[in-house]
Amino acid sequence: MTSAALPRDGATGRGPARTLRQRLRGVAEAAVTPLDLDDVLDVFHPLRRGADLRARIVEVRPETAEAATLVLKPGRDWSGHVPGQYVRVGVDVDGVRLWRTYSLTHGTRPDRHISITVKAIPDGVVSNHLVHRAKPGQMIQLAQPEGDFVLPDPLPSRLLLVTGGSGITPVIGMLRNLFSRRNPADVDIVLLHVNASASSAIFRDELRRHAAAGRLRLVERFDDRDGLLDVEHPEHGLAALVPDLDERLAYGCGPAGLLDALEAHHESRGLTLHTERFRPVVLGETGEGGTVTFGSADGEGVTVEADGATPLLDAGESAGVLMPSGCRMGVCFGCVVPLRSGAVRDLRNGAVTVAVPGETGPEGVPVQTCINAAAGPCSLEIGATR
Ligand SMILES: Cc1cc2nc3c(=O)[nH]c(=O)nc-3n(C[C@H](O)[C@H](O)[C@H](O)COP(=O)(O)OP(=O)(O)OC[C@H]3O[C@@H](n4cnc5c(N)ncnc54)[C@H](O)[C@@H]3O)c2cc1C
Ligand code: FES
Numbered sequence: 091m092t093s094a095a096l097p098r099d100g101a102t103g104r105g106p107a108r109t110l111r112q113r114l115r116g117v118a119e120a121a122v123t124p125l126d127l128d129d130v131l132d133v134f135h136p137l138r139r140g141a142d143l144r145a146r147i148v149e150v151r152p153e154t155a156e157a158a159t160l161v162l163k164p165g166r167d168w169s170g171h172v173p174g175q176y177v178r179v180g181v182d183v184d185g186v187r188l189w190r191t192y193s194l195t196h197g198t199r200p201d202r203h204i205s206i207t208v209k210a211i212p213d214g215v216v217s218n219h220l221v222h223r224a225k226p227g228q229m230i231q232l233a234q235p236e237g238d239f240v241l242p243d244p245l246p247s248r249l250l251l252v253t254g255g256s257g258i259t260p261v262i263g264m265l266r267n268l269f270s271r272r273n274p275a276d277v278d279i280v281l282l283h284v285n286a287s288a289s290s291a292i293f294r295d296e297l298r299r300h301a302a303a304g305r306l307r308l309v310e311r312f313d314d315r316d317g318l319l320d321v322e323h324p325e326h327g328l329a330a331l332v333p334d335l336d337e338r339l340a341y342g343c344g345p346a347g348l349l350d351a352l353e354a355h356h357e358s359r360g361l362t363l364h365t366e367r368f369r370p371v372v373l374g375e376t377g378e379g380g381t382v383t384f385g386s387a388d389g390e391g392v393t394v395e396a397d398g399a400t401p402l403l404d405a406g407e408s409a410g411v412l413m414p415s416g417c418r419m420g421v422c423f424g425c426v427v428p429l430r431s432g433a434v435r436d437l438r439n440g441a442v443t444v445a446v447p448g449e450t451g452p453e454g455v456p457v458q459t460c461i462n463a464a465a466g467p468c469s470l471e472i473g474a475t476r
Contacts, residue, residue: 128141136165136229137163137164137165137166138165138166139165139166139167140167141165141167142165142231143164143165143167143168143231143232143233143234144164144165144229144230144231144232145162145163145164145165145168145179145204145229145230145232146162146163146227146228146229147160147161147162147224147225147226147227147228147229147230148161148162148163148203148226149161149226150224150225150226153207153292153293154209154289154290154291154292155289155290156209156210156221156290157207157208157209157210157221157256157292158207158208158220158221158224159195159205159206159207159208160205160206160207160208160220160224161196161203161204161205162203162204162205162206162230162232163201163203164202164203164204164232165232168204168232168234169234169235170235171194171204171235172235172240173194173240173241173260173263173264173266173267173268174193174237174239174240174241174260174261174263174264174366175193175194175235175236175237175239175240175260175263176191176192176193176194176235176236176237176239176260176417177191177192177194177204177206177232177233177234177235177236178190178191178232178233178236178416178417178422178424179191179192179206179230179231179232179233180230180231180232180233181216181219181220181224181230181231183215183216183219186407186410186412187231187412188215188216188407188415189231189233189414189415189416189424190216190217190418191368191416191417191418191419191422192206192207192208192259193206193207193237193259193260193263193343193366194206194235194260194263195207195259195260195262195263195266196263196266197263197266197267197269197270198266198267198270206259207256207259207262207292207293208220208221208256209221209255209256209292210222233416233424236422237260237366239260239341239343239364239365239366240264241264241268241341242339245268245275245277246277246338246339247276247277247278248277248278248279248280248334248337248338248339249277249278249279249280249338249339249340249341250280250282250332250335250338250339250340250341251264251265251279251280251281251282251340251341251342252281252282252284252328252340252341252342252343252344252348252352253281253282253283253284253342253343253344254284254285254343254344254345254348254349255284255285255286255290255292255344255345256292256344256368257342257343257344257345257348257366257368258283258291258292258293258297258343259292259343260343260366261281261341261343262292262293262296262297265279265281265300265305265306269300269305279305279306279307280306280307280309280332280338281297281306281307281308281309282309282311282328282331282332283297283308283309283310283311284311284313284319284344284348285310285311285312285313286312286313286314287312287313287314287315288310288312288315291310291312294310309331309332311331319348320351321348321351321352321354321355322351322354322355328352328355335361336359336361339362339364340352340356340361340362340363340364341363341364341365341366342363342364342365342366343365343366343367343368346367346369346371349365349367350371352365353365367419368419369418369419370418370419370420370437370438370460370461371438372399372437372438372461373437373438373439373440375440376397376398376399376435376437376463377398377435377440377465378398378465378466379395379396379397379398379399379400379463379464379465380395380396380398380432380433380464380465380466380467380468381393381394381395381396381464381467381468382394382395382396382402382405382406382464382467382468382469382470383467383468383469383470384406384409384411384413384470384472385430385469385470385471385472386471386472386473392406392409392410392411394406394408394409396463396464397463397464398435398463398464398465399437399463400463400464401418401437401459401460401461401462401463402434402457402459402460402462402463402464402470403415403418403425403459403460405463405464406459406470406472411472412472412473413425413427413459413472414426414427414472414473415459415460416460417460418460419460419461420438420458420460420461423458425458425459425460426456426457426458426459427456427457427459427470427471427472428445428453428454428455428456428457428470428471429443429445429454429455429456429457429468429469429470430445430447430454430469430470430471431445431446431447431467431468431469432444432445432464432465432466432467432468432469433445433464433465433466433468434457434462434463434464434465434468435462435463435464435465436461436462437461437462437463438461442465443455443457443462445468454471457470
C-alpha cells in the first residue's frame with residue numbers, strides 16, 4: 091500500500107485510522123458487553139502482553155523442610171533480569187494482597203520460566219504461605235526485576251562469595267548462569283556457605299556437585315557441627331578459611347550478624363565487599379510510639395496504637411489496612427504514602443519527619459512506611475482501607 095492510499099487523520103471525517111488489532115478489540119468488546127474485555131481476558135489469558143504483570147506457579151519444589159523453590163511462568167512483558175537481582179511478588183493471603191521480595195534463583199532455561207526460592211521464617215505470613223500452601227496453577231503478581239547485587243562485567247579473576255541461610259538465593263542465581271555459559275567464564279570462585287545444620291542448607295547437594303566438578307571451592311560451615319562462625323578468629327575465621335581473600339572480589343548475603351561482621355572485617359582491611367540484606371539495619375534504641383490514623387481519601391479511616399519500634403507498614407497491615415509495599419527494607423520506595431500530620435521516626439537513623447497541616451502543603455510529606463515508625467500521634471493517607 092502506498093502512503094497515498096492510507097487514510098489520514100481528518101481526511102475521512104472518522105478520526106484516526108484504526109489498526110487491525112484495534113478493530114478486533116472493538117469487536118471483542120462488543121461481544122463481551124456488559125463485561126469488561128480486560129477482565130474477561132484476565133480469566134483466559136492473564137499472562138498476555140499489556141496485562142498487569144503476573145506469573146503462574148508451575149512447580150513448587152521442596153529444597154529443605156522449610157524452604158521451597160517456586161518455578162514461575164512470567165507474563166509476556168517480563169523484561170528478563172541480571173543474575174543476582176530480585177523481584178517483588180504480590181501474594182493473596184487470606185484475601186489480603188501482600189508484597190514481598192525474593193531473589194531470582196534460576197539459571198538459563200529453554201522454557202523461559204523463572205524461579206524464586208523461599209525460606210519459611212517463624213510467623214512469616216508470606217514465606218509460610220509460599221513454602222507450605224502455594225500450589226501449581228496459582229497466579230501471583232509480579233514486578234519487574236531490580237537490584238544491584240550483580241557481578242561486574244568483565245568478571246574478576248577471583249571471587250569470594252559468602253552466604254548464610256537463605257542468603258544463598260541471589261548467589262545460586264549467579265552461579266547457575268555462570269556455569270551454564272557456552273564458554274565457561276575463567277573465574278576462580280570460593281563459596282563460603284554458612285548454615286545452622288547440613289539438613290537446613292539450601293542447594294547443598296547442587297553446590298557439592300559444582301565443587302566436585304571443580305567449578306568452585308565450597309567451604310561449608312554448619313553451626314551445629316562447627317560452632318558459630320567467628321569471622322575475625324585467627325585460626326577458624328575468614329582469613330583461615332580463605333587465605334587469599336585479599337585478592338578476591340567479595341559478595342555477601344545472609345543474616346545481619348554475619349553481614350555486619352563481614353563488613354567490619356573487610357572495611358578494616360580496606361577490601362571491597364558487596365552485600366545484599368533481606369532486612370534493613372535498624373537502631374537498637376527507638377523512641378516513643380503513638381496513635382496512628384490510616385485515612386483514605388474517601389473518608390474511611392483506621393486508628394491503631396503503635397510502639398516506636400514497629401514500622402508503620404506492619405502496624406497498618408496488622409490492623410487490616412491495605413498498605414502499598416515492596417522490599418520492606420527502605421530500598422524500593424513502593425511503600426511511600428503521604429504523612430498528613432504528626433511525626434514519624436526513621437528506624438535506621440532516628441531522623442524524625444514532621445508534617446504540620448497548613449504548613450506542609452496539601453500533598454503532605456511522603457514517607458516510607460517500611461522503615462518509619464510513629465514518633466507521637468500521626469496521620470497517613472492510604473489509597474483505600476480494607
Ligand atoms: C532484596 C531482598 C531479597 C530477598 N530475597 C529472599 C529470598 O530469596 N528468599 C527468602 O526466603 N527471602 C528473601 N527475602 C526476604 C523476604 O522478602 C521476606 O522478608 C521474608 O520471606 C519474610 O516475609 P514474611 O511475610 O514471611 O514475614 P513477615 O510476616 O513480614 O514477618 C514475620 C516476622 O519475621 C520478621 N522478619 C521479616 N523478614 C525477615 C527475614 N528476612 N528474616 C528474619 N525475620 C524476618 C518480621 O520482623 C516479623 O517479626 C528478601 C528480601 C529482600 C529485601
Ligand atoms: S517497601 Fe521498599 S522502600 Fe518501603
